[in-house]
Amino acid sequence: MASHYEMFPAVVTRVEQLTPLIKRFTFKRQDGQNFPRFSGGSHIIVKMNEQLSNAYSLMSCTQDLSTYQVCVRKDVEGKGGSVFMHDQCNEGCEIQISEPKNLFPLAETGNKHILIAGGIGITPFLPQMDELAARGAEYELHYAYRSPEHAALLDELTQKHAGHVFSYVDSEGSMLNLDELISSQPKGTHVYVCGPKPMIDAVIDCCNKHRYRDEYIHWEQFASTVPEDGEAFTVVLAKSNQEIEVQSNQTILQAIETLNIDVECLCREGVCGTCETAILEGEAEHFDQYLSDAEKASQKSMMICVSRAKGKKLVLDL
Incomplete structure (x- = not known):
């Protein structure tokens, strides 16, 4: 099996602590060249060493290819990649970055675009919102998170996309009413969701309930969905x-x-x-x-x- 990805030696140029569990990493190519072009929703593979590599959504500007940026949520019960990134990947750290691939692209057409994010699932929507704004499209981001200290990137988003961002804080009793949101959209609306599996399942179920066609429902989830009670x-x-x-x-x-x-x-x-x-x-x-x-x-x-x-x-x- 030949690799599906071209890899680029890169270096970490900046690490930012955005929330207690989320860090933003900025990468540059070691040869000084630009990274390949990408569209909103694309992911890259970050290869930390021979044992650890993870997929992360690109969140940087699609027009500035001198750097790539990703956010990483620390998961101590995961495979080890996020812990490595948080604990050992500092400025100057050398890693391998793959070319981007997009399994979660924006629809080319549509009357409206509803983006629904939970927690770290906000990341692919940053470049997508820029693309939708550049198109002059009608769009909304609905962003749910546990508590104010876990609201990664909210200030950046509300400043850049004023009037398009709606937030919901669990700890303050502010809940996203999916049924009301999805049922009230005009015909031809595309719905996108990225976040925990229960949120993704709930959005898909709600869209199906209100007779959205499959091609108008889009989702992305990097965490494994493999059942824990499988048979040998x-x-x-x-x-x-x-x-x-x-x-x-x-x-x-x-x-x-x-x-x-x-x-x-x-x-x-x-x-x-x-x-x-x-x-x-x-x-x-x-x-x-x-x-x-x-x-x-x-x-x-x-x-x-x-x-x-x-x-x-x-x-x-x-």
Whole structure:
């Protein structure tokens, strides 16, 4: 499997503590060149070392390619990447940055665009709001967060997009009424959501309730959606002529790595596509965000970092 991404040696030029749990990192290329162009909603892979790499939404200005910026929320129960970024990635730190890819683009047309963010899910909307403003489009951001100290970037957004930003603070009893918001929009409105899985599920369910067509509902989530109570199954590696058991608390990738078989995977979250593997026999239960619905239904390939077997056995082209 060839890499889906070109990587660039980069250096951290600035680290800002935005909230108790969120830091903003600014990167420059080590060769002094500009980064590739990107559109709002794009993500990059930040490769910290040989063991740690994560996907993060780009939040910097699409017109200034001298730097890239991302926000990282510290998650002590995660895979370790966010803790590394917070505790060890300081100004001057050298890392690898991938070219950008966009799995969460703005619709090219639409009467209105409603952006719904929860917590760290605010990040992809910063460049998207700039794009919508430049288009002269009608748009609103609805931003929910736990308490005032967790309102990352709110001041920047309200200054830049006055009249377009609406905030909801859990600790102050200010709640976002999804049903009222989504039901009151004009026909042809696009709805975008990025945040915790319960919020994403609630927005999708509400849009479906009010008969939004699928192409008008957009979401992004980097945290894993793999169920914790999955069944164990067998994977046969056709090229390697090996058979392994994948336990209920393991991913296929983790099981394969115990055999010291080299499989490239940058994100381990089902978003980058680097671990895409052909399915020779069996069916996969897909949990990635990279493949389209049609590609998932075809059962030709899967992302082994998050997706699992539907039955008791899978044969993979590895």
